[in-house]
Amino acid sequence: MERQCIKIPKKKGEPARRILLDFEILDISLKIGSDESFLYLPLSRELLLHELTELPAEAKLAEFNFEPQKNKPTPEDILGFSPAYELIGDVALLEDSDLDSQKALRIAYVLLQTHSNIKTVLRPLTPVIGEFRLRDFEVVAGEPRTETVHREYGCRYKVDLAKAYFTPRLSTERSRILSWIKEGDVVVDMFAGVGPYSILLAKSKKPSKVVAIDKNPVAVHYLIENITFNSAKNIEAIEGDAREEAKKFAGTADHVIMNLPHNAYEFLDSAVLLTKPGGIIHYYGMTPEDDLFESSIKLIREAAEKAGRQVEVLEERVVRSYAPHQYNICIEIRII
Template sequence: MKRQCIKIPKKKGESARRVLLDFEILDNSVKIGSDETFLYLPLSREPLSHELADLPEEAELAEFDFEPQERKPTHGDLLGFNPAYELIGDIALLEDPDLDSQKALKIAAALLRTQPNIKTVVKPLTPVIGEFRIREFEVIAGERRTETVHREYGCRYKVDLSRAYFTPRLSTERSRILSRVQEGDTVVDMFAGVGPYSILLAKSKKPSKVIAIDKNPDAVHYLKENISLNSVKNIEAIEGDAREEAKRFAGTADHVIMNLPHSAHEFLDSAVLLTKPGGVIYYYGITPEADLFESSVGFIRKAAENAGRKIEILEKRVVRSYAPYQYNICIEARVI
């Protein structure tokens, strides 16, 4: 089967393979290819520019006809169905909070048996609650912990799921925002959490500065650990209320990220205050199917008018389904 791959001289193959493993983009569903001179390392997705930069200089993108790996039984084979779960680092988070104990144990056993990368299986006991956006969990099987290190686009995020909110389901969205940022820009991440937006942007070395704010002291603790873990310098971690911090950085931001989808509308006045003329706000919301964008655009426009400014809507999109008839949306608005 034809796949995109990294073509690399054999003597450099192992170092390239390790880079792809670190970025989690080596496709293990097929066998690594070779000829007399080169290795062909299959990719699970197209690498980002900073990921390609970490490969040996001899590496190049190519295509190759790969042979499939021998298929091993999956957890779906053992269970007879595919359970819904989210993988964060080496923790599998079962997504159905109403699972009874017996079924949860059965799922956990199948996951631990078939996926060596999973060390712990948990299920949520509460939805995301409180101003710090956290959940309570029950460890179903495996190691008794809720702390892990999650890898994404070559970045590492240490997080305790019971102390700070994190989801890998916005990884594509984070990559999309990265593509919008230009060299020398200033970014303000109003609700940074443990840093998945801020650190990816800072590590790309595009922005001159990333200001990462969060009110949750535990989230900021992990944010600071992750800044060190990823060796990024152009980022400032701030524990504080985004409304108050906006006064300090008024008019400085080329990009303002508002990833607080249940209540971001309450902070729009501060987001407009942060944004320099021509800067862009990335507004995330949870909206009903019958009103995906209209009300949210109205909130953004009203906040701009309150400051004597106008907006230009650059893009409106559905990020993911959140609940029946409810969606996580993003609106990109330029503030003039």
């Protein structure tokens, strides 16, 4: 099976392997290849630039024909079905809210048995609710905690899932936003949480400054810790209401990230205020399938016109399905 890989001298192979494991991009379904001088480490996806620079200087991208690893028993092999769960760091979060306690416990033990990287299995007791988008959890099995460290695109995010919102499902979306940022840009992340957008953008070394705002004091505590954790130098972390903070940074942002999909429309006046002429708002919303974009664009246009400004729609996209007939969408819109 031919796959993109890291080709590296054998004496540097173990440090590189550990870095790829830490980034969670070593394809463990394939056997590591070798010849007389080099190791070939299979990749599960393309490396980002800042990830490549973390590897030893001798590391090169290459292609190699890999052999698959021998199959280990999967949860499906043992249970007879594929359990639905989300993996956040070393925590497995069961997704089926209708599971009874006995079935949840069986699934949890099987996940712990078949996945050495899972240390805790949680079951949500409530949907995402409240101003800070939190859920109550039950520890079904494993270590009794809700705190974990999640790795994504070479960044690490420490988070307590019961006290600060975080989802790994937007990892691809966070990487996509990176492609919009140019060197020297100023970015304002209006609802930064523990920092998954802000830190990835800052680590890319493209923006001159990232302003990361959140109203949840626990989220900001983790945000500050994660900034240090990831050696991100160009982030200003602020605990506060995005409406009030927008007044301090009016007209400075090349990009404004509005990742609060259920309520972002309430902050559009502030987002427009933040955006410099020609700047871009990355607006996230939850919309029905029969009106994916038009109502949201109308709200953005109205907020801009109120400030005497115009808009140019650059891109409309569905990020993911959220519920039956309801979608998480993103609109990129330039404020002129």
